[in-house]
Amino acid sequence: MLSFAIVESFVKIALLLGGLMTGAAYLVLLERRMAAWIQDRRGPNRVGMPLSLINSRWADLRLFGLGQPLADGLKFIFKEEFTPGHVDRKLFVLAPIIILTTALTVFAVIPFGSVIPFGSASAETFTSVMPGSSGSENLLDARQIELVVAPGVDVGMIFVFALSSVAVYGVILGGWASNNKYSFLGGLRSSAQLIAYELPLGLGLLGVVLAAGSLNLETIIGEQALNGWYVVTQPLGFFVFLVAAFAESARLPFDLPECEQELIGGYHTEYSGIKLLLFLVAEFLHMVTMAFLIVILFFGGWHLPFEITGFHVAKSGELVPSLIDGWGSESVVLAWLQAAVRVLVLMAKVLAVVVFFMLVRWSWPRFRFDQLMALAWKVMLPLGMINFVVVAVIEELRDPGLFGVRIDSWLPIPLAWLVGVTAWVSVSHLVSRIADNRPHRSLSPDAVDSAI
Structure with missing residues (x-):
């Protein structure tokens, strides 16, 4: 039983590492193709499997560029x-x-x-x-x-x-x-x-x-x-x-x-x-x-x-x-x-x-x-605390009940969405206010000419 567990662990680790590395490589290809689609271009589609020994129309098999991750990996390695x-x-x-x-x-x-x-x-x-x-x-x-x-x-x-x-x-x-x-x-x-x-x-x-x-x-x-x-x-x-x-x-x-x-x-x-x-x-x-x-x-x-x-x-x-x-x-x-x-x-x-x-x-x-840090400390952190408090109250009311009061199982869903929509509107208002909080100084045409 111990030997089976050891072999099982090694097989799991090998499959996981192989799957993650292969998956990451082809996710890069997927992202490049998606970027090309958004930017209205073709993207990487040329690297395939050249079969030079076969004299036919399929001698250069492109495979939709599926060989691109292998080419990129070899380029980095060498x-x-x-x-x-x-x-x-x-x-x-x-x-x-x-x-x-x-x-x-x-x-x-x-x-x-x-x-x-x-x-x-x-x-x-x-x-x-x-x-x-x-x-x-x-x-x-x-x-x-x-x-x-x-x-x-x-x-x-x-x-x-x-x-x-x-x-x-x-x-x-x-x-x-x-x-x-x-x-x-x-x-x-x-x-x-x-x-x-x-x-x-x-x-x-x-x-x-x-x-x-x-x-x-x-x-x-x-x-x-x-x-x-x-x-x-x-x-x-x-x-x-x-x-x-x-x-x-x-x-x-x-x-x-x-x-x-x-x-x-x-x-x-x-x-x-x-x-x-x-x-x-x-x-x-x-x-x-x-x-x-x-x-x-x-x-x-x-x-x-x-x-x-x-x-x-x-x-x-x-x-x-x-x-x-x-x-x-x-x-x-x-x-x-x-x-x-x-x-x-x-x-x-x-x-x-x-x-x-x-x-x-x-x-x-x-x-x-500065917008990134303001979003974290001024918006996301308060919203996370609000969500935590709402979930804690709902779970306490659900079972065993706070002060003997118990709510039905369907009530937390509209309550959660109500809090979520309210918080979303508040976040939109806050983000619009912190979008550009740097001091600005208007320049007159004379000041612009002197600066040039």
Whole structure:
């Protein structure tokens, strides 16, 4: 049993690393194609698979440019490893390693599905287990595979936030060790931005934790399957978490640490070759991490709230293939099919959120740094506190009841949306007031001529 667990862990880690690296590479291609579509051009579509030995019209197979990520990766790998002489070499090399390591380690607690059987175990035994539950003795006797590298982590969200905070040190080290004023300013901007937006991010999460009663990500998915998605019951918390997620992943309109127009390349100005590749991959993985968290915390993870052809949603929130019930409830194939559907549903939701991130990047202009910080401290932080208080009051009124008063289960939804819309109007008013708070001085034509 111990050897099986060791092999299972190594296989999970290998599949996770391979999937993340491959996915990040092709997400870059997707973003480049999306940018080309928005800018009304073709984008990268030429790199394919040349078959020079075959003399036919298909000898140069383009494959819609699907070979572009491989070409980009080889270009970075075979570039000259140049380290400027004025840098602190140890910290200069350590910075990208810290950032990539934290970006990869976060995925150890992110679930991609629930339990699936391995071997001759009963499918009924596995499908009867709710996400986040302790299981049964039969599960211990039969071999099981949980679609998460580190299963049973009850403080999964704390683990994610802790590693996200460690990533700030890599950014600071990269800016400091480069001994470059642009890199140093980029590191300072990034540290200030990440620290400022971690508070709204945490407040947006606290509402979900209060409603679910757990920090375990699988338990949060199970609670949404039973009681509805939190994007419906906590719209204000979702808005705060979404904006903070954009800032934490340093995506436009929050990419102030590395904006090319002001800081050349930000904290990785002096980096090139494979070290620069580590930075770029880590940035994309941070975006994917935020997409996973948004889906798991607010969109029910792998749960679907409606019926689709051949499937129905049981009370446990699991997808049950009703068309193949004739195969027998003891069939292992049934459990594996359920697991495959859950994974596909989760990945489809994550891809939709990632596409939304990309659309925002190529549609919105960049904030000024003073606007960025004002948005965090003056707008997002108060909204996060309002959401936390509203959720706490609703949960107290729901059960066991405050002063003997209890509200029905449907009342929190309109109350949450009322608070959310009111806060949204207030935010719009505040943002319009802080949009440009710098002092201006009007120049007369004579003053302009003298200045020229």
